[in-house]
Amino acid sequence: MTLENVLLVSAILFGIGLYGALAKRNAIMVLMSIEIMFNAVNVAAIAFSRFTVPAGLTETPLTVTQEAVQRAVTGQMLSVFVISAAAAEVALGLALVIVVYRRRHSVEITDMTLMKG
Amino acid sequence: MSGVEGSTLTDVAFWVVSILAIGAAVMVVTLRDIFRAALFLALSLLAVAGMFVLLRAEFIAVVQVLVYVGAISILIVFAIVLVRDIPGGGRENHLYIPAATIAALVAAMAIFVAFKTDFTDLDRLEADNDLVAYAMTETYNLGDGSEVVLPETTRGGTEEGVFSNTTGTIGGLFIRDFVLPFEAVSVLLLAAMIASLALLRQRGQAS
Numbered sequence: 001m002t003l004e005n006v007l008l009v010s011a012i013l014f015g016i017g018l019y020g021a022l023a024k025r026n027a028i029m030v031l032m033s034i035e036i037m038f039n040a041v042n043v044a045a046i047a048f049s050r051f052t053v054p055a056g057l058t059e060t061p062l063t064v065t066q067e068a069v070q071r072a073v074t075g076q077m078l079s080v081f082v083i084s085a086a087a088a089e090v091a092l093g094l095a096l097v098i099v100v101y102r103r104r105h106s107v108e109i110t111d112m113t114l115m116k117g
Numbered sequence: 118m119s120g121v122e123g124s125t126l127t128d129v130a131f132w133v134v135s136i137l138a139i140g141a142a143v144m145v146v147t148l149r150d151i152f153r154a155a156l157f158l159a160l161s162l163l164a165v166a167g168m169f170v171l172l173r174a175e176f177i178a179v180v181q182v183l184v185y186v187g188a189i190s191i192l193i194v195f196a197i198v199l200v201r202d203i204p205g206g207g208r209e210n211h212l213y214i215p216a217a218t219i220a221a222l223v224a225a226m227a228i229f230v231a232f233k234t235d236f237t238d239l240d241r242l243e244a245d246n247d248l249v250a251y252a253m254t255e256t257y258n259l260g261d262g263s264e265v266v267l268p269e270t271t272r273g274g275t276e277e278g279v280f281s282n283t284t285g286t287i288g289g290l291f292i293r294d295f296v297l298p299f300e301a302v303s304v305l306l307l308a309a310m311i312a313s314l315a316l317l318r319q320r321g322q323a324s
Contacts, residue, residue, distance in 0.1 A: 001124075001131040001171065007231035009135040009168070013142055015224025020146035022216035023209045028196055029151060032158050035189065036142050039165045042177070050172045050280070052236050070294070073286050076174050077295055080287070083177075083184050084302045088309035090189050094196040095313035101200045110210055 006047035014040035027097045027107045031090060038086045042079040049075025131171050138164035149208070152197055159190040173280035176287055 013036055020033025049072060101107050141161035148154045162185040169178035209216075291299050 001128050003236055004232050008228055011224045011227035012139055015220045016142045016146055018223055019217050019220035022219060023213035025208050025210045026151060032145055032193060039162060043165060043168060046169055046172045046174045046177060069286055070290055073283050076177050076283060076287060077290055079177050081298055081302055083180055084306060087184055087189060088305050090192060091313050092309045094192055095316045097196060098199055099316050107200050
């Protein structure tokens with residue numbers, strides 16, 4: 001398990017999610033694909049947090065202060081905020097899908113042409 | 118987890134979890150039945166939580182299971198049940214070939230960058246440096262105990278590394294360095310909750 005391998009998995013997951021978000025007709029499928037992309041980003045952030053060295057820590061001997069430990073988990077902090085934003089996004093997105101379904105009886109993105117000129 | 122045995126075990130676990138996550142994600146975007154796709158999404162998210170555990174982010178793994186597997190998956194299943202639109206299923210639109218091309222290009226670019234960049238790798242730095250230096254450190258020691266020789270103070274029992282107490286460190290960071298983003302996220306969640314309720318309120322319904 002090296003940084004490169006984890007980033008490989010993250011990139012593949014991101015590609016799968018991007019394909020789903022671009023190619024799917026169903027709005028719920030698009031939301032699910034976006035969740036996969038969020039997850040890929042989280043995996044990358046936590047992999048960087050785990051494997052790379054925080055700035056100012058490269059000198060020897062490698063004494064670690066509390067500040068350095070805090071800097072090392074910054075990637076995990078980022079993913080906490082990403083998860084929160086994803087939760088807000090999916091709640092609002094599904095509410096919008098249900099509103100659209102009530103009005104037009106369809107959740108196909110290709111049918112959502114309300115703002116077409 | 119010590120020595121070569123621990124690291125190969127971690128490697129095997131990592132590849133199992135990775136294949137599970139990628140395979141379930143592929144099922145999500147290829148299945149026609151949207152309900153089954155939602156279940157495979159939950160499986161993929163669970164596998165990613167396992168990957169977080171392997172990456173020494175136990176707190177994030179727990180948050181992942183609680184928020185993604187526990188809440189978001191259930192929310193999506195609820196939405197699918199409310200919006201029963203089976204003929205629409207998981208069909209692709211007519212632009213799926215360009216979409217696949219773009220996705221493959223973006224993934225290939227990310228993989229290329231990941232393998233070509235020379236990151237300052239923590240494990241490699243530890244391997245290159247003289248490990249005797251660790252014995253002099255008293256407070257913490259850099260490393261998670263699985264790949265390096267630990268100093269006398271931390272060899273037996275508890276693992277004292279950078280990632281030994283991530284939950285406590287994260288909690289401290291939330292109320293100190295990241296207090297502004299933390300408050301902003303709470304306002305964001307409140308706004309999303311109120312907006313969802315306002316959107317879904319039936320017109321003409323008594324409040």
